[in-house]
Amino acid sequence: MAAPVPLYSVLPFVAMLLAIAVLPLARPHWWESNRNKLLVSASLGLPVLVLYLARAPRVLAHTAGDYASFIVLLAGLYVIAGGILLRGDLEATPLVNCGFLAAGTALASLIGTTGASMLIIRALLQTNQERRHVVHTVVFFIFLVSNVGGMLTPLGDPPLFLGYLAGVPFAWTLRLWPPWLTMALALLVVYFVWDTIQHRRESPEALRRDHTRIEPLRIHGGLNGFWLVGVVAAVAFLHAPHREIAILGLAGISLWRTPPPIRRVNQFTAQPMVEVAVLFLGIFVTMIPALELLHGRGHELGVREPWQFFWAVGGLSSFLDNAPTYLAFLALGQGLSLPAEVVGVPHAILAAISVGSVAMGANTYIGNAPNFMVKAIAEGAGVRMPSFFGYTIYSGAVLIPLFVAVTLLFF
Numbered sequence: 001m002a003a004p005v006p007l008y009s010v011l012p013f014v015a016m017l018l019a020i021a022v023l024p025l026a027r028p029h030w031w032e033s034n035r036n037k038l039l040v041s042a043s044l045g046l047p048v049l050v051l052y053l054a055r056a057p058r059v060l061a062h063t064a065g066d067y068a069s070f071i072v073l074l075a076g077l078y079v080i081a082g083g084i085l086l087r088g089d090l091e092a093t094p095l096v097n098c099g100f101l102a103a104g105t106a107l108a109s110l111i112g113t114t115g116a117s118m119l120i121i122r123a124l125l126q127t128n129q130e131r132r133h134v135v136h137t138v139v140f141f142i143f144l145v146s147n148v149g150g151m152l153t154p155l156g157d158p159p160l161f162l163g164y165l166a167g168v169p170f171a172w173t174l175r176l177w178p179p180w181l182t183m184a185l186a187l188l189v190v191y192f193v194w195d196t197i198q199h200r201r202e203s204p205e206a207l208r209r210d211h212t213r214i215e216p217l218r219i220h221g222g223l224n225g226f227w228l229v230g231v232v233a234a235v236a237f238l239h240a241p242h243r244e245i246a247i248l249g250l251a252g253i254s255l256w257r258t259p260p261p262i263r264r265v266n267q268f269t270a271q272p273m274v275e276v277a278v279l280f281l282g283i284f285v286t287m288i289p290a291l292e293l294l295h296g297r298g299h300e301l302g303v304r305e306p307w308q309f310f311w312a313v314g315g316l317s318s319f320l321d322n323a324p325t326y327l328a329f330l331a332l333g334q335g336l337s338l339p340a341e342v343v344g345v346p347h348a349i350l351a352a353i354s355v356g357s358v359a360m361g362a363n364t365y366i367g368n369a370p371n372f373m374v375k376a377i378a379e380g381a382g383v384r385m386p387s388f389f390g391y392t393i394y395s396g397a398v399l400i401p402l403f404v405a406v407t408l409l410f411f
Helices: 007-026 034-055 057-081 094-127 135-144 158-165 170-201 204-212 224-237 242-257 260-265 271-286 288-301 306-317 322-334 347-363 369-380 388-410
Strands: 085-089 215-220
Touching (some): 007 288, 034 271, 057 271, 057 288, 094 224, 094 369, 135 170, 224 242, 271 288, 306 322, 306 388
Antiparallel strands (some): 085 215
16 A cells, blocks of 8 residues: 655645636736646646656546546537527626526536536626626626536536436435525525626716617527537436547537637637646646545544535635545545445535535636636636636625525535
8 A cells, every 4th residue: 555645745736726826916928828827737747747657657547537528528518608609789787697697507507517607608798798897797607607506417517427427316416406596596686786786887878888789689509509418418328438539529510510600709719728728737637645635634624514524625626626526525424434325425414515516616716617717708808807816805705604604504
């Protein structure tokens, strides 16, 4: 048996997180290049790569497989959803914006947080193009559509899919509807009040333009809806590598069959996907020692109660990828000799792990891959998104009180 991994082996992961947080502020122009992001990821990942080539090469192979599956799924959803154009410009009232957010929240559990985010974000930005105060709308979109919404099915978010593969019944996640509905309604109410205040701050000229430039929503590239259904079916019924081959094939068909003008109007480029791929390459590699320490010494955390699991898995999912974090805490729960109601743990423990890993991915930009994608698309549309720390101020002010309420109500 290999010796325990040393604590200092987590330093590259800490440095990776700091780079993502600090470099956009300290060296903004340098950080804009995906080549430089790749340089940071590769430099920090190299020591971990060397360590595990000698220590446990199978772990590297397993991580490479997880990373490939992760990126293929995200890329497939990104490409196919990027071929669907919701064309139109509604009046950007608080009620209309709430409608966009509510629809995306519901769709996220059906086509995944990535698919729902890519499908709706551009139409939402187009509707709000006459308004100046838009940042809060994108932030709440990340909260709801890119995270909380994907809680009701294993297709909604990667950790729930991994739980399904580990033996959680497909329909089990439907029992998460009470915390899902509570969080969704609370966030929509807060957003409506916030957007109402911001709407009143818009200039009369902007509101007049917004009122007169109305174009009904129309869907173009609807054939891609069938390819999205195909991705859902592949995730539900196929295993690697057939699952990934099917997703890549469907994405290829989408690229082939979708008229190029649709993607041009969508401002579809590889930039957001490449950014996610290079950053998560560094995250996946550097987090290996952190996850091993969690597996080996997680019992020392004293985590036994549902509320403890909720905050522990949620806190780590804010910075680690939430899929392996979910599995690590599921393994921790299975080793505590608690009543084995579902996959070796009590229902309440699994619910806490599931809700924490999905919902708290909204706490930071790196908590869930769609967060980065939405941020990049919004910035491409001219929205000045908050920095890493600025976003955490939003999430801390809005989400932490909500998570405290969820703890008291359900865990």
